[in-house]
Amino acid sequence: MTLSPEKQHVRPGDADNDPVAVARGLAEKWRATAVERDRAGGSATVEREDLRASGLLSLLIPRQYGGWGADWPTAIEVVREIAAADGSLGHLLGYHLSSAPMIELFGSQEQEQRLYRQIAQNDWWTGNASSENNSHVLDWKVSASPTEDGGYLLNGTKHFCSGAKGSDLLLVFGVIQDDSPQQGAIIAAVIPTSRHGVQVNDDWAAIGMRQTDSGSTDFHSVKVEPDEVLGEPNAFIVAFIQSERGSLFAPIVQLIFANVYLGIAHGALDAAREYTRTQARPWTPAGVQQATEDPYVLRAYGEFTIALQGADAAAREAAHLLQTVWDKGDALAPEDRGELMVKIPGVKALATNAALDVNSGIFEVIGARGTHPKYGFDRFWRNVRTHTLHDPVSYKIADVGKHTLNGQYPIPGFTS
Structure with a gap:
């Protein structure tokens, strides 16, 4: 992954605009269509683009990387305001915002700088690909086969991938499959959703949260580059x-x-x-x-x-x-x-x-x-x-x- 060309990050109003006020403005706009969209299901494409244009996707990104630099109390208020108008959109924004700390908590300084700048400069959405539909919630079978360059090949299917559809980045987990001592260890990576072999399926169906795009995602020999892996194998378990x-x-x-x-x-x-x-x-x-x-x-x-x-x-x-x-x-x-x-x-x-x-x-x-x-x-x-x-x-x-x-x-x- 390479950095996109530098561009001025645009937010509504000046750089000190109140993100909670921005969220309230979006919420007011969306209330008029909430019932109709819930009935239709599918993807909230227009509303997700509204969020992209608002600058709120970089809410937790530090200012030095081009983000809003908000604290946790502010981020929580923003999620609540969005959810009041549309639970699906509150859900999607919440999952996106929870991905930012993963980068800081487990990534290197170089990864933090690169990914934070990309998210802020390009108003990128981050999707989730962690859960699987197996015998229990942590029975993960998506395999991560090591490659000679230090990366991995992902194969398998993730379920409940909230926000994966229409996202720019995917936070994905895999289980190492080889004959080394690392067999069975869990790795996490942030990869482009457009990466060859990633297939985001439009198969989400539930009585609620009907526009969260929480369907399945298939991985067919998807390459994970070495610099896309967050931390060492089992870093999450050790933490x-x-x-x-x-x-x-x-x-x-x-x-x-x-x-x-x-x-x-x-x-x-x-x-x-x-x-x-x-x-x-x-x-x-x-x-x-x-x-x-x-x-x-x-x-x-x-x-x-x-x-x-x-x-x-x-x-x-x-x-x-x-x-x-x-x-x-x-x-x-x-x-x-x-x-x-x-x-x-x-x-x-x-x-x-x-x-x-x-x-x-x-x-x-x-x-x-x-x-x-x-x-x-x-x-x-x-x-x-x-x-x-x-x-x-x-x-x-x-x-x-x-x-x-x-x-x-x-x-x-x-x-x-």
Whole structure:
């Protein structure tokens, strides 16, 4: 891979423009088409190009490389704003943003400089190719066969490749297959999605997150150049075992997921509120003229808001803790990582429960007429229900309980 020619990175407004405000502007634009696009499924091509043009794809790229240089609390707010308008787009942006720290955590300084500049200068999307549909979630079979030049050839199929379609770069994992002592070790690499042998399939189908392009990707003798490999074989496993800085990848992803759920729930609450104010009818025994005066409707909205207030506060506190831990660099201690991964599972549980409750509960306050498909209120629940099955929240709650009762931190891993 070679650097593209230098170009002026264009953002809306001046270089100090507020990225959260930019996200809100995009969200407002997309709300008008959200129901129709959810019904159609497929790819949100126009909206992804909007994100590309906005500069938000380089949100976490340091300024010296041409990016926005935002911190984690800001990035989390941006994801939440986008998800409030469209859960699929919040999901896609979240996955993209989670790829940037992978480069910094595991790549060399040269890789960081090269890839960060490319993403910032060209407004590149990064897709994900990690999961496989085998006997268990870490039963990876995509093979990485070493080549004489120090690279690899990838063969096999990845599933749930969110954002791979239409991306410029792919973060991909493979398992070394040879007769050396490295047999079975995991490698990670960032490669061009257009690389010969990469086939991104249009086969994503689920009840929710219908425009995340989370289908499968086939690899047919795909060459991975030596300078595209992030770290040594099993660098991720070593980072988890030793609670090194690289293991922060897991809490970053988990916190992003939680804020996607919260964003979707806020979007549902906003849409339901507008409907209740303008179209809902009061129930006759309430003895009121408007649904907005019905005491049970008022109580329901109060419960929705209180649930989100608590989850929002916990999420923002966790984002600031993540920034504090991130800033420690290589001085990160296992206890720092442990405290973060007690906090974030709690946020994940709060966000999951609040989002599911709000997104199903809104039907109680909009009434039967609000179930007409033209309103699309069901999309909020379908999106959250689909994504919250990514990894069981019961294990997150148990991790928090284990620390409270026994003083044990969660064992570092891809989801903890």
